[in-house]
Amino acid sequence: MTNRLDAVVSSIVEGVRNALREHDVTFEEYRKGFKFMMDVAEAKELPLLMDLFLNTTIVEIQNRQAQGSPSDLEGPYFRSDVPLVTDKIKTMPEFGGTPLVLRGHVKDTDGNPVEGATIFVWSSTPDGKYSGFHDNIPVDYYRGKLLSGAGGAYSVESTVPVPYQIKNNGPTGALLEAMGRHSWRPAHVHYKIRKDGYKDLTTQAYFEGGEWVGDDCCEGKLTDDFVIAETVEDGKHVMDIDFVIERAA
Ligand code: DHB
Numbered sequence: 001m002t003n004r005l006d007a008v009v010s011s012i013v014e015g016v017r018n019a020l021r022e023h024d025v026t027f028e029e030y031r032k033g034f035k036f037m038m039d040v041a042e043a044k045e046l047p048l049l050m051d052l053f054l055n056t057t058i059v060e061i062q063n064r065q066a067q068g069s070p071s072d073l074e075g076p077y078f079r080s081d082v083p084l085v086t087d088k089i090k091t092m093p094e095f096g097g098t099p100l101v102l103r104g105h106v107k108d109t110d111g112n113p114v115e116g117a118t119i120f121v122w123s124s125t126p127d128g129k130y131s132g133f134h135d136n137i138p139v140d141y142y143r144g145k146l147l148s149g150a151g152g153a154y155s156v157e158s159t160v161p162v163p164y165q166i167k168n169n170g171p172t173g174a175l176l177e178a179m180g181r182h183s184w185r186p187a188h189v190h191y192k193i194r195k196d197g198y199k200d201l202t203t204q205a206y207f208e209g210g211e212w213v214g215d216d217c218c219e220g221k222l223t224d225d226f227v228i229a230e231t232v233e234d235g236k237h238v239m240d241i242d243f244v245i246e247r248a249a
């Protein structure tokens with residue numbers, strides 16, 4: 001029997017060694033890199049660093065096998081302890097923001113509607129914060145869970161999110177800056193669709209033509225499937241998405 005752990009770790013180590021050789025990395029640089037990793041751990045930024053460089057690769061691998069809709073980064077801001085919402089997600093009037101209707105259908109891989117699926121949605125405030133994490137915004141704002149109804153249909157209203165700047169005041173931010181890179185993600189809406197007997201689908205949707213859509217610091221948006229042309233109906237922006245979920249093995 002082959003030892004998968006040994007195979008994977010050995011390949012990772014060999015990949016890193018090859019990078020060091022390719023760039024003639026000096027002992028001094030090696031020590032700087034080493035210190036960087038200690039700083040990242042101390043600042044508790046390991047999840048941030050992984051989101052930035054490796055998480056989407058795992059999602060990409062997962063998507064190669066998937067029969068349902070493509071997955072995307074979950075990010076650090078999912079919460080399951082959110083209220084059930086029907087027509088409107090709570091938003092704060094003082095933040096303003098353009099109304100956004102999230103609607104569409106949940107289907108299975110045969111195209112049949114899936115009723116009673118739980119759809120978690122979460123997105124930033126109109127000033128780029130996440131409730132339950134930033135500025136003491138209560139967790140029942142700008143997020144919620146809804147259920148797909150007849151024909152697999154869902155619809156809920158929130159506000160249009162904005163581009164999001166990841167935490168950039170620690171070692172990870174300093175690295176990005178030194179590399180000449182930015183720390184922005186395009187505006188996006190997070191979704192997690194859950195139904196007994198099916199695999200969870202965790203994904204994100206983006207706005208066609210939105211800033212950073214083609215240049216996401218986390219290299220999300222692995223496909224264009226969920227880059228949505230926003231339509232406007234009665235002054236409300238609409239993001240219309242059908243999700244396909246796959247039966248659990
Ligand atoms: C991060 C933040 C997000 O809102 C997201 O969708 C993905 C990653 C982050 O800070 O790492």
Ligand code: FE
Nearest residue numbers: 075164188190
């Ligand atoms: Fe996000």
